[in-house]
Amino acid sequence: MTTDPLPTFPAGFLFGAATASYQIEGAATADGRGPSIWDTYSHTPGLVLGGHNGDVACDHYHRYHEDVALLRDLGVDTYRFSVAWPRIQPTGSGTANPKGLDFYDRLVDALLAAGIEPVPTLYHWDLPQALEDAGGWRSRDTAERFAEYTTIVAEGLGDRVRRWITLNEPFCSAFIGYAVGRHAPGAREGTPALAAAHHLLLAHGLATRRLRAAGASEVGITLNLDRLLAASDSPADRAAADRAETLHNRVWLEPLFNGAYPANEDEVWGPLADGSFRREGDLDIIGAPLDFLGVNFYRPIMVADAPHNEPDPALRTAVDVRAPEQPIEGPRRTTMDWPVVPDAFTDLLVDLDRRYPGLPPILITENGSAEPDEVAADGKVHDTDRVAYLRDHLSALSAAIKAGVDVRGYFVWSLLDNFEWAYGYERRFGIVRVDYDTLERLPKDSYHWYRELIAAHRREATG
Numbered sequence: 271m272t273t274d275p276l277p278t279f280p281a282g283f284l285f286g287a288a289t290a291s292y293q294i295e296g297a298a299t300a301d302g303r304g305p306s307i308w309d310t311y312s313h314t315p316g317l318v319l320g321g322h323n324g325d326v327a328c329d330h331y332h333r334y335h336e337d338v339a340l341l342r343d344l345g346v347d348t349y350r351f352s353v354a355w356p357r358i359q360p361t362g363s364g365t366a367n368p369k370g371l372d373f374y375d376r377l378v379d380a381l382l383a384a385g386i387e388p389v390p391t392l393y394h395w396d397l398p399q400a401l402e403d404a405g406g407w408r409s410r411d412t413a414e415r416f417a418e419y420t421t422i423v424a425e426g427l428g429d430r431v432r433r434w435i436t437l438n439e440p441f442c443s444a445f446i447g448y449a450v451g452r453h454a455p456g457a458r459e460g461t462p463a464l465a466a467a468h469h470l471l472l473a474h475g476l477a478t479r480r481l482r483a484a485g486a487s488e489v490g491i492t493l494n495l496d497r498l499l500a501a502s503d504s505p506a507d508r509a510a511a512d513r514a515e516t517l518h519n520r521v522w523l524e525p526l527f528n529g530a531y532p533a534n535e536d537e538v539w540g541p542l543a544d545g546s547f548r549r550e551g552d553l554d555i556i557g558a559p560l561d562f563l564g565v566n567f568y569r570p571i572m573v574a575d576a577p578h579n580e581p582d583p584a585l586r587t588a589v590d591v592r593a594p595e596q597p598i599e600g601p602r603r604t605t606m607d608w609p610v611v612p613d614a615f616t617d618l619l620v621d622l623d624r625r626y627p628g629l630p631p632i633l634i635t636e637n638g639s640a641e642p643d644e645v646a647a648d649g650k651v652h653d654t655d656r657v658a659y660l661r662d663h664l665s666a667l668s669a670a671i672k673a674g675v676d677v678r679g680y681f682v683w684s685l686l687d688n689f690e691w692a693y694g695y696e697r698r699f700g701i702v703r704v705d706y707d708t709l710e711r712l713p714k715d716s717y718h719w720y721r722e723l724i725a726a727h728r729r730e731a732t733g
């Protein structure tokens with residue numbers, strides 16, 4: 271294992287681990303859970319690598335005690351998980367399913383008993399299929415349904431949960447789900463994806479109100495903010511990077527923190543631009559003050575003003591902003607084929623801080639790497655590349671904090687190997703290995719490294 275010095279963090283900095291419901295829970299039909307768009311997507315032949323689905327996943331639904339014990343031994347302060355909407359409301363509306371709520375009730379109690387703060391995310395992509403059938407995020411009504419669901423969960427868990435995350439990565443829900451089609455529901459549409467983006471933001475704003483009304487002390491949203499690099503200094507490539515900046519980052523940051531959609535959005539959306547689904551007053555709801563901003567970071571993205579293959583002109587703009595991603599030559603790549611560039615993490619955070627001085631404190635709600643793990647002859651997983659990835663990204667984070675960025679915590683993605691969406695079980699992000707035949711958990715070297723980092727931080731704080 272590495273002997274390099276461990277990065278250091280301010281006293282009170284929170285260390286955590288993250289997961290998401292569909293990726294780990296399994297028990298797809300247990301206790302009245304209804305189908306979600308990810309059940310439908312993963313059961314559609316040809317969409318997920320290996321034909322995998324989340325029916326069993328890590329069976330966390332039945333093994334959560336074991337997983338909480340792993341978290342306790344890891345020594346984390348906090349655990350980010352997500353609540354599966356279709357367990358709470360199997361068809362996305364109406365009264366709560368008590369058995370579904372009961373699972374999270376027991377999970378929260380187990381976490382608290384282990385001295386770990388529970389941080390639920392209300393939406394990590396598993397929309398009830400019945401709501402998709404009624405229009406999904408294209409429809410404004412879904413935002414209203416989300417607010418209702420939020421109240422049910424907040425009333426059920428709010429006596430013990432103080433920190434809440436509304437949405438995970440609305441970029442992926444709206445654009446990968448409704449334009450690129452590589453996430454559920456697998457739609458390839460143009461303008462409706464923009465409506466989805468707006469309705470997700472509205473859902474966040476309405477849920478924030480509901481959480482406050484239920485007495486939540488801290489509310490935030492998680493965005494996958496991207497570090498966008500222009501492939502060259504040419505004005506055309508720089509303009510492409512700027513358009514991508516609007517699509518990836520500004521479309522969320524500006525309404526959330528500046529009360530308006532980005533100034534150059536019409537130029538970015540081109541023929542798809544259509545604001546008819548936006549109503550007066552929406553921006554006030556969306557822009558309600560937040561207590562923290564969750565940031566997920568994995569890699570930088572390089573874009574160029576390159577031609578693309580999308581034949582459908584209606585789709586071209588939405589797809590185009592994603593398609594011109596260029597390979598970044600030089601750095602090592604993870605099994606996601608993502609380049610490992612830790613400096614980009616520092617740059618992203620410092621730049622964010624400079625551009626949005628009024629931002630609330632930041633929590634890094636995901637960061638990690640998929641690696642080709644193997645169980646070695648000694649029965650262990652020596653995931654040296656993941657250890658290096660985590661060490662270098664935590665060092666990059668420490669550098670950003672030293673440069674003045676107010677980051678209060680870090681959640682590693684992920685506690686467990688799990689269902690990596692369209693990649694099924696073929697990509698492993700866990701610091702704990704899951705054997706998908708036996709469902710046995712095996713902490714990897716990265717788990718032990720992270721445990722030592724947390725312990726060293728505690729010694730420093732108390733010493």
Ligand code: FCB
Binds near residue numbers: 293
């Ligand atoms: C993020 C998702 C998370 C996981 C990681 C690798 O986009 O939020 O569920 O799949 O990527």
